[in-house]
Amino acid sequence: MMRWLTFLSVGALLAGCGGSDGDPPAPAGGELTVSGQVTFDRVPAVAGQGLVYAQTAAKPARGVTVELLTAAGTVSASTTTDNLGNYSFGGVAASTNVSLRVRAEMLRVGTPSWDFRVVDNVNAEALYTLAGAAFNTGTANVTRNLHAASGWTGSAYTATRSAAPFAILDTAYDAVQLVLTAQPLARFPALKFHWSTANVPVPGTGPGEIGSSLFRPGVGILLVGAANQDTDEYDRHVISHEFGHYLEFGFSRSDSIGGPHALTDQLDMRLAFGEAWGTAFAAMATGDSVYVDTFGAGQRDDFWVDLEQRNAPVNRTPGWFSEYSIQSLIFDLYDNGPDVPPGSLIVDDLALGFTPIWNAFTTEQRTTRALTSVFPFVYALKLSRPGQEPLIDNLTQSQRIDVVSDIYGTGQTNFGLPTKRTALEVSQDFHTVYDSVAVGGTLQNVCSLDDYTSAFTGAENKLASRRFVRFTVSNPGLHTITVRARAPLNAAADPDWILHMGNGQTIRSEGEPACSTATPSACVEENSATLDLGPYVLELYEWTNTNEADDPDYPPIGRTCFDVTVLR
């Protein structure tokens, strides 16, 4: 089977286009051209209205694979649509029975390159295609346009939803175009979009029970498609958000601990940045600051938020731990057009565009010896744009993030609004993003808290449950790290720690000490590792403080403090 890919210029397409009526005769030798346009139904997602089927429009299917099949069904030629959805096959034998097939696939080899496919995860990972009818090429050039319809017939999906896979790819196309503006030779790792009309927003083990649209490393992007429950094929921001997570995995790094999160939660800073990046990328890739996620009967309901924070839910707890703050910050760094973040007197008059944001995302954020958060990202941005530091500082301050002076968030003064104890009480335990300990020394009283529990999403991944301690190895070799509980204890403590080596590598120490409130010093986590020169981050936590607030067996025990020792 010969398979060849062609990237067509518009000029070439115009030269090749033409209908069968009145077309120029086929050239001598009995060969002709088969060409046309591939389109799909785009149903717009509108804030406050859900999917608006009345505004459905045919859009070009850009960058997808079109195949010319013989009467026997074998592929005789393959090409790729251009940015208008046009394709063309030259040198096709006249008076021959053929058919066309459009694959839900964006494939480009060379540099740049990508390999995106939309498959049915409940049907053997089968690739979606549009299957055209057989036709005879006749004796003149042929035009055949192919259109994938939404399947919506007035009040429900009563026909096959052929457009969905191509709507998904179209969103990926826009995302790729944005990345290419900053990295023209980007080589995207292969990615599968798993979409099915059976994909329901229910976590489980049954077919299609994917729980939510999400990105899973090694699997791809899973998208819900259950009509009248939750469908995401037309929710461009949702797809782009998950694509943003894919970019973290493929081009940058994420130390995110994941878990449930809501817009106004006070989160572990790694989760806050990762989610904010996804949403900000969605706004940049779609060119629309209003994130919309539709669902419900007739897809008429939605959740939406404007990254410009206009007419949007009030952010009562802005800061470096807020995905809401950081997503607006990233978008304000990018966008062009002055605006004033609510609650701030600072005008956003910075418009860096995408390239410096992408560069910070793929350099310092990828290799940082700190944890991935807003701090290494903004710090890299400032280093790359020294002339614009004051404007960048203005924007961070508009989100109640103090001037970023290093990758560790040194000097931050905003530690949110605790939901249990008072801010004054919590401030005694939590007033730095990272603490520091010298090798050979002991840092006392590092406290794991459960004071930022969310009414929305519980306790497990919230601010200050996990604390961060820096140290620098100047004499390589075996090091012993000890995290020991201090009195008083609310209950028997179970300290755990994770050593971050940089570049995403970790060493975990998660034992189960036998101890009680009467023997706090026996509540200890100790292990040794051979360490090279350089800075390290130790993440430590009381294990129960990373559980759900209503965990029936091991609910959070609350404030638990430790002494940290690193010995060579």
Place this chain on the structure above:
Amino acid sequence: MRTQTTIVLLAAFAAWPALVGAAPPVTERAPVVGAAYPVKPTGPIAVDYRVAAPPAVGVPVEIAVTARVEAKASSLSIEANASTPRAVLVTPPKLVAAADGVYSWTITVVPLAAEAGYLSVIVAGDLDGVAQARSVTVSLRSAGDAGPAPAAAAARGEALIALPVQESP
């Protein structure tokens, strides 16, 4: 760290794997437990549910739905729709509590078939003057019914799904 017990909550999923490279020495121990894949962003309405008992054909089962809002909300409304209406009876949601930003309803369903599908619950309201909504979906499948089996992978060649297409002229 002890094995964690998981309760049925909205966004509880499997582990987000640490993006580690080569295996580090000696001290690496347990796999990641308790963390989760981050799911898509959610808005200012939190909704969770509890099903009183595993759904069984012909047996009424109560579903308790709780919604929480932080913002100023005029009121919250709820709507419940079955994905296969002929396979389940659904009572209208009954408000049982509404105070301090927490709203609770009960919904009683009676599965009429083992494959009773899903119940989609939408909670909506004006928050800070902005219309917002949140959905959750409840599985009504009877115990032991995992739904239709996925198709087997193609033994040879590429598996393709042929979708209908409109061709012109």
